[in-house]
Amino acid sequence: MECDPIGTVHTPFETTSEAPRQGFRDDAEGILDVDPAYREGLTGFDGDRVVVVWWADRADRSVLTLDRDPGRGVFTSRSPARPNPVCVTECAVETVDPTAGRLDLRGVDMADGSPVIDLKVPLD
Template structure:
């Protein structure tokens, strides 16, 4: 299996403990910047919302149960701490600059500098 980042997200959250549990629960804003090779992938982008598929690169990959409720496994939650920390966050698009490969978003729950794996525009 191979998966390479397509960009990076910049947010006000410096650590995993700073980040909210879900993007829907915050008005925090951030900027998603695609690597130049992927700018063309934003051509024609006009969605109001986008699902950001990102990698929680600083998450603890050895965790299998929740700290707050050890009777629950990580697969019953949205916790980024899990064996393969693939995360999904639906964000509101405040501004899109497709030619520059940039999206200004609201509802970010990622730690600053998190790698972006994919984007899914919602209609």
């Protein structure tokens, strides 16, 4: 399996533990920078929301049960700590500049510098 980041997200959170548990519960702002090779993929983007698929690169990949709820495994949660830390956050789009590959977002819950692996249009 191969997966290359398409960009990086910049947020006010240095670690995943500083980030809110779920982005939609917070108004934290961030900037998503799409790498030049992928900026053409923003052509025609005009949505007010975007689903950011990102990699929690600093998450503990050995965790299988939740410390805060010992009766639950990580696959019953949205915790970034998991064997393959693929995370999904739906964010509000404040502005988008396809030429610069920049999206200004609200509702981020990822640590600063987290790699972004995809962007999706949310379901209605």
